Amino acid sequence: MQIKENIRCIIVDDQMFAIKILEGHLVHFPTFSIDYAGTDIYEALRIIDSSKIDLVFLDIQMPDMNGMQFLKLCKNKCKFIFTTAYSQYAIEGYEHDVVDFLLKPITYERFKKSILKFNQHTNIANTAERDETKNEHILIKGDAKQKYHKVLLKNIVYVKGLDNYISIQTIAGPIITYMNLKDLIALLPSTRFCRIHKSFIVSVDYINYVDKSAVKVLNEIIPIGLSYKKNFFQLWETKLNRAMICPKQL
Missing domain, CATH: 2.40.50.1020 (LytTr DNA-binding domain)
Structure with a gap:
């Protein structure tokens, strides 16, 4: 497996609280960094077009554009993990080679499984969890x-x-x-x-x-x-x- 020290991520959701949950989960994985976390789907598209983003956590149900439309615009530039409260999109998502499909509310244990799936999809090593005995917090x-x-x-x-x-x-x-x-x-x-x-x-x-x-x-x-x-x-x-x-x- 290849070793990558910095895996660049984007989080896009129309609810800031859902974004905070994913940010809180992601801090346990020190090789993952967040380039953008917000509600502006067009800003996320701009960053993906101009930067080398590895992974996008994307809410399927967005006001201006749904997740499938967003994915198609990205043209395989990065990997996707879909997040949603609705399970009916799962089959279509997997047809587009989505890494995983997370149903809200997203627990840490379920999130961790998605990270492992991402490792397998991309053949990336060095994505170990941060030691849970360190200074953990929630916002x-x-x-x-x-x-x-x-x-x-x-x-x-x-x-x-x-x-x-x-x-x-x-x-x-x-x-x-x-x-x-x-x-x-x-x-x-x-x-x-x-x-x-x-x-x-x-x-x-x-x-x-x-x-x-x-x-x-x-x-x-x-x-x-x-x-x-x-x-x-x-x-x-x-x-x-x-x-x-x-x-x-x-």
Whole structure:
């Protein structure tokens, strides 16, 4: 396989929040750089025409032009990974040799598989993940005075859904933002965070006690929803096996 130290990417979507999710996922791969991330599909076309872009993350449903039209205009100048909330475009996309097709909300684990597919398509090596023990963070939309909060993953204790808002409980205190749990869980690594209830996401690193129906996270007792039990206990068992310890009981 050839080794390429800098894989140049473009992210195009009509929603800035969707762009932020992909940017957050891509920072885990140090050999990938982002030349453009935005909503202007014509600016993206201009950059592709004037630069050597390797990979485009493209939303299929754009206001001025759909993904298939965009792809045809690029004339095989780069590889594409389609992102969308609609699965009906998948077959047509693969007919055009699209690397992958990501359904929103895009989790980190699913995103990582797309990067591996890109490696195989292009015969490129040296696209290893960044060490997850380094300074990881997510960007959360703030209020008018502070556009975004930079939140370190290691500081997140749990998250509670509040109708159209969520409260992110960190070790420094809560952050309230207009967002939903479904979108947030897509930003978080599945090895460290788990949705255990329709209203709660928890960091497994902060769990003190576990029983069949609830967990204790610091001083909070949080219920485990029936439909979330299987996934949570699989993750909890994996954590225990790695740590070589036994769970305590509430």
